[in-house]
Amino acid sequence: MGLIRRLKVTQRDLERAMLGVSLRHHIRNEDIRKRTKVTDIARRIAKLKWQWAGHIACRTDGRRGRKVLEWWPCTGRRSVGRPPTRWTDVLARVAGIRWMRDAQDRSLWRRLGEAYV
Structure with a gap:
């Protein structure tokens, strides 16, 4: 899930850059998404x-x-912990x-x- 999260953060950053809005303007991400009309x-x-x-x-x-x-992998012994x-x-x-x-x-x-x- 880390990759998806990083992609979403990057997308929000790019949308703010497209509109020329910084984080200091305190505009919500939903409002920016409505303005840019970009798919999540x-x-x-x-x-x-x-x-x-x-x-x-x-x-x-x-x-x-x-x-x-x-x-279906059948390698014998399973590793310790939750399987990926x-x-x-x-x-x-x-x-x-x-x-x-x-x-x-x-x-x-x-x-x-x-x-x-």
Whole structure:
């Protein structure tokens, strides 16, 4: 989550620079966002991630993208502590454990995507 946070901070800084507003002016970020009409970077990233996952799940040509998403590591012993979150864990939390099957139905996938984003 540190990367998303840094991107959001950078985006707010750039929006303030576009408008020529400094932090000393005490203008809220929401007001600046309304003025610039720029989409939030975190929302855009989440939307693109969801669309890409749906695109990969619908592929049937056997390319690497789908194989990488279906791969499950089996290295033997697990490391101490909480396991790192995989890319698909976030999708499975929203769409369910069988998210690849649900991605085949475009209307269902779009509805789930609206909830995700």
